Amino acid sequence: MSQFVRAAVVTGLLLLSVGTLRADNDSTLRVFPEGQRPDDRRLEPLKDLNGYFPFEVPESPAEWDDRAEELRRRVLVANGLWPMPPKTPLNAVIHGKVERDGFTVERVYFESQPGFYVTGMLFRPSEGEGPFPGVLSPHGHGGRLQDAGPDKVLQQIERGEEKFAASGRFPKLARCAQLARMGCVTFIYDMIGYADNTQLSYELAHRFAKQRPEMEDPENWGLYSTQAELRMQSIFGLQTWNSIRALDFLCSLPDVDASRIGVTGGSGGGTQTIVLCAIDPRPVVAFPQGMVSTAMQGGCTCENCSLLRVGTGNVELTALFAPRPQAMTAANDWTKEMMTKGYPQLQQLYRMLGHPEKVDCDAYLHFPHNYNYVTRAHMYDWFNEYLGLGLEEPIVEEDYELLSSEEMAVWNDEHPAPKARGEAFERQLLSQMTEQSDAQIASLLPEDQKSVEQYREIVGGAFETIFGRTIDGVGTVERENIAKVDRGDYWFFKDVLTVPAHGEQLPVVSVYPKSVDWSGRVVVWLTGQGKAGLFDDAGEPVDAVRTLLERGDSVVTADLFGQGEFASSPDEFAQNRKVENPREYAGYTYTYNNPLFSQRVHDVLTLLKWVDADDHGTEGVTLVGTGEAGLIVATAAPLSGKTVDAVAVETGGFRFATLDSFRDRRFVPGVVKYGDLPALLGLAAPRELLVVGDAEEIPAAVETCYSATDRSKLTWAANANDATARIVDWLAGD
Structure with a gap:
């Protein structure tokens, strides 16, 4: 009763x-007195990316396992990857080999899905016998080719942020070069809209601000539309899929030991590192830099997608990598409180799981938001230990002869950029994704009690999230x-x-x-x-x-x-x-x-x-x-x-x-x-x-x-x- x-x-x-x-x-x-509303938290202002996102550690490993399973499903659903789409051939092309002291550089492109290209640069050790550990290196909003310029890098050197006037100008490539010298095959790939990945524009992927009525066609829509949101189609999801396929590419290389994979990126690349390592079991070590925080969660359209952080935040999403080893640093940005808000909870979780030594955060609060020379040095030692490189520490990053614009460009006369781009390509890509997803979900329609249970697990599970x-x-x-x-x-x-x-x-x-x-x-x-x-x-x-x-x-x-x-x-x-x-x-x-x-x-x-x-x-x-x-x-x-x-x-x-x-x-x-x-x-x-x-x-x-x-x-x-x-x-x- x-x-x-x-x-x-x-x-x-x-x-x-x-x-x-x-x-x-x-x-x-x-029911309530006239003029009085329910005492309901939902009547308060909405939470936004600048809110407070604490991580409350469960009381037991079993409780964490349950929570982690729930969170991984949330990340996958939010990215449009539940269930995981079928993987189509990469059709990878590697070209334009350039030699430098201790490493080589090649340009790469492949299809993360038919007709949608991922572009990047592959750094390989020039000495030693493989297979080598692999490192995947997503980047943030400076871009793969971020150039501080000759004047700014000198200022950074004076402040102790960088060491070399040449390689310090290109901090993302500097880390790839050093990792290759250390014996790691390292792949840095373009975020959508950056460098050579321009089938979807930078303005669309990272500066979108105004709804486009012409892209709301219920039969032929674009990103950011209601139809796209109803199907979990987003720039964030596309980037996550590109990260998964980039890892597929890296692990497929004959000179890569797929059992020794690390992932590291800073800022927006830190966000990608967090998310990839939350859902992919292949990485064994990570260094998500600049975005592990209980404060600001990422301001770009590429760092937000519906459902992702409802009831959670970047620190807890980072925790999904536990008990695998990961490290990061705090700076004078939204991560500045990590030593008291976020890192203690990660330490608590790792202790509970029996591996307190496998998480680390150092505070460099005299530096602004960064993945600078000092932070990179911390990452090199961390990867040295957990990728089993056996190098003497401390590892000191060395300068290198810079690459020319031509040597960094993926597309050239022999390898022309794809012609499919812009709004027409955007519509076609989403249509292709919808067709694939609809077929995948339709294939789950039950025929008997056993398939009913599968339907409940996948489709019903998605609805729970x-x-x-x-x-x-x-x-x-x-x-x-x-x-x-x-x-x-x-x-x-x-x-x-x-x-x-x-x-x-x-x-x-x-x-x-x-x-x-x-x-x-x-x-x-x-x-x-x-x-x-x-x-x-x-x-x-x-x-x-x-x-x-x-x-x-x-x-x-x-x-x-x-x-x-x-x-x-x-x-x-x-x-x-x-x-x-x-x-x-x-x-x-x-x-x-x-x-x-x-x-x-x-x-x-x-x-x-x-x-x-x-x-x-x-x-x-x-x-x-x-x-x-x-x-x-x-x-x-x-x-x-x-x-x-x-x-x-x-x-x-x-x-x-x-x-x-x-x-x-x-x-x-x-x-x-x-x-x-x-x-x-x-x-x-x-x-x-x-x-x-x-x-x-x-x-x-x-x-x-x-x-x-x-x-x-x-x-x-x-x-x-x-x-x-x-x-x-x-x-x-x-």
Whole structure:
């Protein structure tokens, strides 16, 4: 029996639950005092990239394993890489060998996916016998060819940041040259939009600021569009995929020992290092520089993608590499507090995992943001130890004869740059990615119970990440009763539900039959108007609710976040909020925050967790959603575990793919990639399911999931004229 039912008079006994009950004649639906909103953390300003992102270390290795699995899935889903796409031939070309003292340099290009090229430079030891360790070196926003210039490098030398006037001008190439001299095959590759990787422009990848209506075509869209966001297509994801394929290239070289791979990059390259090492098991040592911080998380569009840091941050993402060895330094930038905020938690984790010596952070707070000579020296010693190079320390970086512009250029007359570029290529690339992804997800549609489990693991798992919570993640739900009213033939309750783990509150209204025996069934019914949708202007239940009461059912409803008592004005939650960043990129908001739709799904799960709180007689819980809440209920159902026996939803034929703005209150990143609303409906199986007002033809995801479990539990009522009446009839078994 649920907590709200226990507050009623049952067989003459008054059963009290949490809170103080009082009988009154209040006929209004308002739970909180007039003018007071729920004490809910979600009403606070949104989090942005400049927030605070602490890492709370779990209490045991087992708890960390669970958390790490959850986080890795988040990173993969956010990057559009869950499940991992098939890897196509690289068709790698290595050319233009140049010799220097102790190392050679070659230019490289390959296809990370058909027609999309990764470009870079390959540094190899000129002496010794391989196979050699390999080092992958992503770069940040200075670019592979970053040149400080002759004047600035002299200033850096005076401050102790660099040592050599020649090689110090090109700090990214300096580290590659030194690593090659140390005996490592080192590949530095261009970030999208830099140097020779210009099929997608620098302005698009790193300076995007204004939405492009012409790239919102639902059949032929571009990056940063609503359609791209609905499919987890982003510059961040493309760069992560390029990093994975760059590692494929490096490991495929005959002179590389694929069991000894290191990864290091600074600033934006540090972000790429963190993410690659979080999801790829091949690197054995890492040096993510300049971005391991509890403060600013990365300001560029290329460092943010929807879902990535919801409930987490760069320090915890860095921790996913544990217990493999990694090191970094702090500087006078957003990493300046690492020695007290971030690094102690990494040390705590490594100690707990039995390897305290395998994490290190040194503070060079007299330097600004950098990957300078001093920091590089720290990295050389770290890689020397953990790549087994056996060199005498300290390792001293040496100068080298600079490369000419021609010697650094990947494209030339013999190797011309690809002609496919610009907006036409952008559209074609995303279309190609969509076709591949759609086919991959379609191949998962179940045929039997075994494949249903696989579908739940991959597609259902993606939805768990996308919507940000399951019933098990709700935590404890505390109830405070505000009112209990005897209304003659039924009891009327007002309650406040509080979820301490998430700082959330929910105003709840419920009715319980008094003139007839309780049937044992609880109907949790949500509407697009909040709790007001089930009551008339006088505060009396509408006919549908009265019918359920007369049959002995109890009914629970609530204002979901942004409805009713949450809103200070009718238009306050008419659309999704966004952070104050003036650049019109959804990722600046949804990298760090759940959208409104997901928050409302969380509230449904809170209600279900409360109703399911004990086992004093409830014989079944039915979840109902009408109006816009039908979509929310359809989403909550597969996330509800075993708390719900039956689900009834009015969909209106809606599909997330029809949305044309990330400000739409129904917008959720990634939901279309995994099958849209039909996939969510299918994942409700094997619960009893009624779908009202959808298309005539049952979508494949729904049909296959129910056919593989129990087809008799699916009722499809496409043309019901009165959705509410059809739902009530279905609840009665008609």
